[in-house]
Amino acid sequence: MTTIRLASRRDRYGVAAMMQRSWIDAYPPMVPARHMRRDKARGIERWLAERMKWPGYRALTIGAPRSPLGVCAFFPVRPGLFEIDLMFVAPGARSAGVGSALLSQAIATIEERHAACRLWVGTRNTRAKRWYVRHGFVHTGLKAHLRWNGFMWQVDEMHRRVVSPRVSGGDRPVMPEPACPAPGEGRERGSDPRP
Ligand SMILES: CC(C)(COP(=O)(O)OP(=O)(O)OC[C@H]1O[C@@H](n2cnc3c(N)ncnc32)[C@H](O)[C@@H]1OP(=O)(O)O)[C@@H](O)C(=O)NCCC(=O)NCCS
Numbered sequence: 685m686t687t688i689r690l691a692s693r694r695d696r697y698g699v700a701a702m703m704q705r706s707w708i709d710a711y712p713p714m715v716p717a718r719h720m721r722r723d724k725a726r727g728i729e730r731w732l733a734e735r736m737k738w739p740g741y742r743a744l745t746i747g748a749p750r751s752p753l754g755v756c757a758f759f760p761v762r763p764g765l766f767e768i769d770l771m772f773v774a775p776g777a778r779s780a781g782v783g784s785a786l787l788s789q790a791i792a793t794i795e796e797r798h799a800a801c802r803l804w805v806g807t808r809n810t811r812a813k814r815w816y817v818r819h820g821f822v823h824t825g826l827k828a829h830l831r832w833n834g835f836m837w838q839v840d841e842m843h844r845r846v847v848s849p850r851v852s853g854g855d856r857p858v859m860p861e862p863a864c865p866a867p868g869e870g871r872e873r874g875s876d877p878r879p
Pocket residue numbers: 706707710771772773774777778779780781782783784785804805806809811812814815879
């Protein structure tokens with residue numbers, strides 16, 4: 685597998701187009717295809733460019749800028765907590781370990797900061813939910829609704845606690861994050877992105 689690297693400006697269009705192919709392939713019937721086809725790759729690229737300006741936002745990718753195999757993006761929500769914002773693999777590259785390699789790298793980076801992480805996944809996206817469980821995430825029971833081109837879909841929160849102990853300052857383990865962040869914490873999900 686090619687090396688995982690931080691996505692830069694020149695990756696943005698390829699990543700945006702790959703994300704669109706990925707969700708058009710994977711999300712029906714959870715999200716009707718007609719809602720997703722209204723997006724244009726250039727519009728998704730602009731949306732991604734705005735996110736990439738957020739403090740601490742990191743997008744990891746694999747593959748050439750014009751034909752990336754996948755993306756995993758994450759950002760700090762508050763001290764001690766990151767959110768996995770984007771997790772997409774190109775349809776032709778799935779089930780070959782690309783997603784696991786990207787997510788493991790993201791988790792390793794988050795763990796280096798002794799932080800927990802959370803994500804939002806479509807309530808009906810059972811394959812992805814099972815996959816996240818294999819990567820150490822648990823359901824918190826919190827649900828939200830996302831508006832996407834006029835379509836409202838329900839998403840579930842999943843959380844992964846801090847696993848590695850903090851080494852400096854003695855061998856005391858880090859207290860785990862609460863399993864479920866308080867409702868209302870973090871960003872408004874109302875018109876936000878695709879989980
Ligand atoms: C979920 C996803 C990121 C996993 O990446 P991947 O490279 O396919 O995963 P890996 O090769 O590391 O692991 C394979 C597992 O991924 C899961 N998977 C494969 N295709 C999938 C799909 N279309 N949708 C959801 N999960 C899928 C399966 O659990 C698969 O296990 P299996 O091969 O035993 O069935 C990727 O499949 C994907 O992009 N899915 C569509 C978009 C999506 O649902 N993203 C999550 C948004 S929160």
